[in-house]
Amino acid sequence: MLKINNLHASVEDKSILKGINLEVKPGEVHAIMGPNGSGKSTLASVVAGKEEYEVTEGNIIFEGEDIEELAAEERAHKGVFLSFQYPVEIPGVSVTNFMKTAINETRKAKGLEDMPAKDMLKLIREKSELLEIDRKFLSRSLNEGFSGGEKKRNEIFQMAMLEPKLAILDETDSGLDIDALRIVANGVNKLKSKDNAVVVITHYQRLLDYIVPDFVHVLYNGRIVKSGGKELAHQLEEKGYDWIKEEVNA
C-alpha cells in the first residue's frame, strides 16, 4: 500500500528526514516512535502533502503510484488521511458543513454525484455515535474552543467519515485522558480492516495497549534506526530512548 524509499526531506534548507525506508501493507498497523525532534511529525506531513516540506531525495509510492507531485487534496482523494497532532481551529465553518464539503469534494474527484442529504445525515449520525460525539457538537465551529480530547475525537470522527485506506495518526494520544483515549482507540479499531492500514505516531507506549501494532519503528535523527514487533514498544517504555541513541552513535 505505502512504500517509502530513501526519503529525504527538508524545510527551509534544514534537512529533517535523512533516508527513510518503510513499507506498510494492507491490514497492518505500524507504530513510529522516537524522541522529540526525531522527524516523526515531519514524516506524517510529508506523506500527507504539506507544501512547506521539500522532498530532496527518494520517493513515496502509494498504491503503486509516486504521489510526491500530488497536492494534499489529491492524496486525500486517493485515501491518505492524517490525524493532526494539533487540529486547526476554523471559526465560522461547522463540523457538519466541513465534513459535507470534504466528502462531496472527494466524490466529485472520483466522478460521483454529491451524496444525498439523507445519506449524509445517516452517515454522520452513525459515525458520531461510534466516537460518542454529542449532536450539538457537530454544529459548532470546527475545533474552535474544543478541548484537547474533543479535538482528537473529532479527528477520528473525520477519519471514520472519510474511510481512508491509510490513516496516519500523529500523536493522537497527546492531551487525552484515559476515557477519551479508550473511545478514540476503540473508534480506530472498529474502522480497521484487512484492506486498510494505520500508522500510529506516538511518544508513549500507552496508546499501543489499545491499538496493537504489528510493527514498531524507532525514528531518530531523521532515520529509522530500529524496527521490531510490539515488544519493542514495551522495551522503550521501560528503558527510554537513551540506549537507542547510544547504539546509533556508537
Place this chain on the structure above:
Amino acid sequence: MDLKEKLVSSFLAFENRVDIDSYVHDVRSEAIKTFEEKGFPSKKEEAWKYTSLNSILKEDYSVFPKQENALEYPQVKKYFIHDIDTYKIIFIDGKYSSHLSQTTHDGIDVCLMSAALSKPKYQLVIENYFNKAAEKDSLSSLNTAFSSEGAYIHIPKNKIVEKPIQIIHFSTGNESATMLQPRNLVVVGENSHVQIIERHQSLTSNPVLTNSVTEIFASKRAIVDYYKIQNDNENASLIDNTFVKQSRESFASVHTFSFGGKLIRNNLNFYQNGERIDSTLKGITIIGEKQHVDHNTLVHHIEPNCESHQDYKGIFSDRSTGVFNGKVVVEKEAQKTNAFQANNNILISDKASINTKPQLEIFADDVKCSHGCTIGQLDESAMFYMRSRGIPEKEAKALLMFAFSNNVLSSVKIPELKQRITKIIANKLGVNIGFDL
C-alpha cells in the same frame, strides 16, 4: 473644459428645465455654489488621502442622458432579487422605468423623487426632510444641485412594510460616458419597519460615474434595514453618500457588499438624535484586479444610552486597494454609549493593500468604546488542514473567506438576499459550494 466647469456651466440649463418649487430651487442654487467653491475633493484632504478621483474625473461624461432607453425584464432579471415579492423603483440611465417598476401609494409612498419634488401634496415632507441630513460637502452638494430623480419612500407611522423595496439604477451606455446623480429620500415613521435593497448596475463597457445621495430618517422606534449591493463592472465607479438620521429607540442598519466596480467610495454617516438608538454598519468587500473600495464611516453619538456596531471585512487580491476610515464621535452628553468598531482584512496577494484607520473622538467619560483592525493572510495551516481532508485549494480558500465574512453575512435579515450574496461571492471565487453557512 474639465468636468467641474462643465457641471457648473450646465447648471442653469438644468435648473430651467425642471419644474420645481421655490424651496428646492433655493437649496439647489446654494448647493451649486458650494460645489463651485470646493470643487472635487483631492488627496490633499485628510478624508481623501488614499482615494484619488483623478482617473475617473478625466472622462468626458454626458451629464444629462440625451435619449431614453428601454430594457426588457428578461434581460436584467438576474440583477433583481426575483424569488420574493418586492416593490421596485427602477431607473435606466437616470430616467424612471415604469415598465420595470412596481410602486405604490397604498398607505405608504414608494415612488419617485421627481414626483415628490414637483407635486404639492409632497411639499411638506420635502420641506421637512429634503437635504436635512446630507452634509454640505462638495460631492453631496453637487448631487443636491442636480437632484431630480431617485427613490422617494415615505412610510407613515405604525406600518410594517412586508415587502422589501428594491431600488436599481441601470446604465446602458448609449452615451460614450455617463454621469448619474440619483437622489433618494427615505422617511420612516414611528414604529414602522422597512427593508430596502439598492443596486447600481452598468450594462456597458463605457465609463459610468454615479454620485449618489441617500437620506434616511428613522423616527421613534422605527426599524430600517438598508442593503447595498455593489457588484458593478470594471468601468463603473460609484460615490455613495448616505446619511442616516435616527430618533430615539430606533434601529437602523446599513450593509454594504462591495464586490465589483472600478472605484467605490462609501461615505456613510449616522447621526443619533435621541436615547437608546442602535446603529449598525456592516460590510463585506471582496475585490481583485485594480479595483479600489473605500469605506468612510461616521457615527455621531449625541445623546446617552445608545449603541453603534461597526463590522467591516475585506478580502483583497491582485493589485486591489482598500481603505477603511471609521470615525466615532461621542459627545459630552452621550454617557453610557456603547460603540464597537472592527475592521478585519485579508490580503491574498503581495501587491494588494489596505489602509485602515479608526478615529475615535470621545468627550463623555462613562462610555464603552472599542475598535480593532487586523490585516492578515489566509491561514496556511488551516489551508493544509482542509486540503488534507480532500477539499481542493480553491474551495478551501473560498470556505475560509466565507467563514471570515460570516459575521456580516449572518446578520442579513432577508434569506433570499443572503442566498444571493452567498452566490455572488461563490461566483466571484469561482467555486460551487453546496451549502449555506
